Amino acid sequence: MNHHIPGLSSGSHLDFVHLWTKSARRVHAYLLVLVMNWSDAEDLLQEVAATAWEKFPEYDSSRDFLAWVNGIARHKALNSRRKTALSLELTPELAELLEQEIASEAGTLTRQLALLQQCVSGLRKKDRDLLQLRYAPDSTMETVARRIGRSVAACYKAIQRIHNQLFACITVKLSRGEP
Amino acid sequence: MTNGSQRIRTLYGLLRGGNEQPEVMNAILRLVEEDRDARRTYIQLVHMEVNLPWLVDAGTETETRILRQVQKEVASQRRLWFWTISSSLIAVMLFVGIGLLRTDLLDGNELVVPQMLAYVNPDPDAVVDGVVLGQRSVVVREGKPFTLLHGTVQLVTDGQSTIILTAPLQMEMVERKILKLIQGDLVASVSKNDVGFVVETPGSKYVDLGTKFGISVDLAGNSQLHVFDGIVAAEPIADTAGQPRRLVRTGESLAYTPTGLLEAERLSKPTRFMAGLNRLHGIRELTRAIHHLPAPPKSVQPGMLIHNKFIYLIPEQRHVRLPQELEVVSPLSGRITRKEDCITLMLPPETHCSSYLIHLQTRDTNTPLSGTIRFDQPILGLVLSTEGLFETDTLFGLEQMAYPDWDTVVSQKLSRGSVIGFRGTSDSGDIVEVLDDRHTLSLKIRGGGANFDQIRILVSDPYSPLGN
Numbered sequence: 001m002n003h004h005i006p007g008l009s010s011g012s013h014l015d016f017v018h019l020w021t022k023s024a025r026r027v028h029a030y031l032l033v034l035v036m037n038w039s040d041a042e043d044l045l046q047e048v049a050a051t052a053w054e055k056f057p058e059y060d061s062s063r064d065f066l067a068w069v070n071g072i073a074r075h076k077a078l079n080s081r082r083k084t085a086l087s088l089e090l091t092p093e094l095a096e097l098l099e100q101e102i103a104s105e106a107g108t109l110t111r112q113l114a115l116l117q118q119c120v121s122g123l124r125k126k127d128r129d130l131l132q133l134r135y136a137p138d139s140t141m142e143t144v145a146r147r148i149g150r151s152v153a154a155c156y157k158a159i160q161r162i163h164n165q166l167f168a169c170i171t172v173k174l175s176r177g178e179p
Numbered sequence: 180m181t182n183g184s185q186r187i188r189t190l191y192g193l194l195r196g197g198n199e200q201p202e203v204m205n206a207i208l209r210l211v212e213e214d215r216d217a218r219r220t221y222i223q224l225v226h227m228e229v230n231l232p233w234l235v236d237a238g239t240e241t242e243t244r245i246l247r248q249v250q251k252e253v254a255s256q257r258r259l260w261f262w263t264i265s266s267s268l269i270a271v272m273l274f275v276g277i278g279l280l281r282t283d284l285l286d287g288n289e290l291v292v293p294q295m296l297a298y299v300n301p302d303p304d305a306v307v308d309g310v311v312l313g314q315r316s317v318v319v320r321e322g323k324p325f326t327l328l329h330g331t332v333q334l335v336t337d338g339q340s341t342i343i344l345t346a347p348l349q350m351e352m353v354e355r356k357i358l359k360l361i362q363g364d365l366v367a368s369v370s371k372n373d374v375g376f377v378v379e380t381p382g383s384k385y386v387d388l389g390t391k392f393g394i395s396v397d398l399a400g401n402s403q404l405h406v407f408d409g410i411v412a413a414e415p416i417a418d419t420a421g422q423p424r425r426l427v428r429t430g431e432s433l434a435y436t437p438t439g440l441l442e443a444e445r446l447s448k449p450t451r452f453m454a455g456l457n458r459l460h461g462i463r464e465l466t467r468a469i470h471h472l473p474a475p476p477k478s479v480q481p482g483m484l485i486h487n488k489f490i491y492l493i494p495e496q497r498h499v500r501l502p503q504e505l506e507v508v509s510p511l512s513g514r515i516t517r518k519e520d521c522i523t524l525m526l527p528p529e530t531h532c533s534s535y536l537i538h539l540q541t542r543d544t545n546t547p548l549s550g551t552i553r554f555d556q557p558i559l560g561l562v563l564s565t566e567g568l569f570e571t572d573t574l575f576g577l578e579q580m581a582y583p584d585w586d587t588v589v590s591q592k593l594s595r596g597s598v599i600g601f602r603g604t605s606d607s608g609d610i611v612e613v614l615d616d617r618h619t620l621s622l623k624i625r626g627g628g629a630n631f632d633q634i635r636i637l638v639s640d641p642y643s644p645l646g647n
Binding site: 042049098101108117163166170 | 215
């Protein structure tokens with residue numbers, strides 16, 4: 001798919017902002033698939049944005065922007081793995097395989113997003129509130145625990161339960177072919 | 180559900196349950212390499228996790244608020260048209276009324292309401308578009324100029340970024356995530372929803388890549404940028420300027436002329452944005468020795484942050500909901516110079532508040548330091564005692580900042596607190612007072628020796644993600 005925006009000159013600043021805005025969440029997901037740690041993925045996302053912005057004049061607008069920027073993300077993730085003490089078995093081949101799988105699952109993932117919205121709306125208010133606290137800016141599980149006066153372990157469990165509930169809800173809706 | 184899919188869900192549950200061990204991570208990697216169902220399930224799980232914050236975070240409340248305003252406005256306009264048709268008399272009156280309204284809302288027979296992209300929180304001192312803002316909030320619409328003649332206001336975008344605008348200022352929200360700053364100072368804390376947020380100035384464009392930054396534009400159109408945290412991409416607007424794109428990182432600054440030329444020598448100090456940074460943290464005004472530390476220091480333990488001229492003010496946790504009642508010193512205690520002056524107060528459970536820590540340690544035992552802090556929101560209570568501070572560290576403290584350790588304080592016979600924190604001696608020489616407006620704290624503290632003065636200030640938090 002060509003993400004170039006008609007009417008804008010290739011490599012323009014506004015072009016980048018539009019393309020990045022459209023792709024950022026997918027790049028974030030790809031990074032999280034590769035590095036598995038939320039804050040590492042967020043840090044890398046910022047680095048990817050910075051590099052993509054720097055290299056944007058070299059970007060060929062006939063190419064798929066997401067694929068181009070995912071290439072940068074893959075490179076960053078593999079490099080960061082080398083720098084850390086963690087001996088993760090992430091290879092360039094596996095990173096590429098995962099990227100291909102994400103591309104082939106694009107349709108499902110888009111439907112999943114719409115269904116996720118429905119499933120979140122179906123949650124109990126208490127659970128929605130907890131998610132809201134968990135995903136507030138700069139929030140961590142420790143801050144959530146402090147704010148609601150429960151242990152960190154209990155918060156992990158509660159969030160995990162909600163995630164499971166949401167994933168089950170999406171899976172059922174997907175299998176039923178719900179829009 | 181296949182075996183691989185089930186296994187990956189179990190492993191993912193372990194990973195997200197706080198168990199980020201390499202063994203678990205590698206088990207996931209091996210499984211997704213071997214089993215396609217596991218791979219697909221893993222990708223779906225991660226995508227769900229990445230998208231969840233966007234669906235549930237506090238931005239929803241902002242959008243809902245803006246949506247409600249739009250709905251209210253549309254409903255009132257429908258009523259207007261109904262009466263226009265049903266009664267010629269009312270129609271004539273309405274015609275006059277509409278004539279007095281802003282004519283740019285009307286386009287032929289079709290009512291055009293420019294999109295609302297942000298709102299400005301109420302501020303009693305601010306003058307917006309020639310009108311005192313007072314207790315009203317103002318909606319900022321797409322393509323509509325916004326002029327701040329006096330004061331400092333907090334603008335919240337529909338992506339939940341917070342931007343502090345300081346007068347005199349002229350700006351316009353060109354579209355979602357694009358703000359044109361014609362003149363004035365702003366300090367922005369950009370939310371994850373708004374990454375890629377652009378500030379256009381006469382000679383340059385600044386693109387946020389996840390950050391806190393300040394931008395200033397003078398009357399001639401010269402602009403300067405200072406990045407407090409993260410990365411901002413900067414470039415001249417005119418292609419002919421021949422200036423390269425720049426990435427500006429934490430602690431760095433940059434200046435452009437209106438024609439897009441880089442001008443390093445014109446840079447002013449980042450303290451220029453201090454007032455905006457204060458407001459970003461809910462602090463309206465600081466006087467004399469009070470010094471705000473917007474980025475938390477590594478430690479507020481004994482022996483750290485020693486300074487003979489500063490009383491440090493450190494923002495701690497925001498949006499805290501009290502899990503149980505909490506005893507504090509009432510802001511109605513008046514002038515506190517000894518333990519007996521304190522009136523205690525129980526804050527009820529579920530109270531929403533934000534916390535700030537005062538820290539003072541000096542080598543100079545003779546000269547007291549003084550100053551005032553005026554907060555945006557009313558002060559709910561103070562924690563002055565050694566025990567009270569230790570008891571509330573867990574609830575209000577920052578993870579990245581090391582707090583004093585009880586055993587160290589006791590074994591080294593140190594004191595923590597203020598006025599009543601000094602082991603029962605009521606003659607510390609400290610004076611603490613919440614003024615009648617309940618927003619202002621006045622301090623006069625004598626530091627020195629092995630003792631260090633700390634006070635925790637709890638301030639009301641009406642903007643909690645869960646509401647109050």
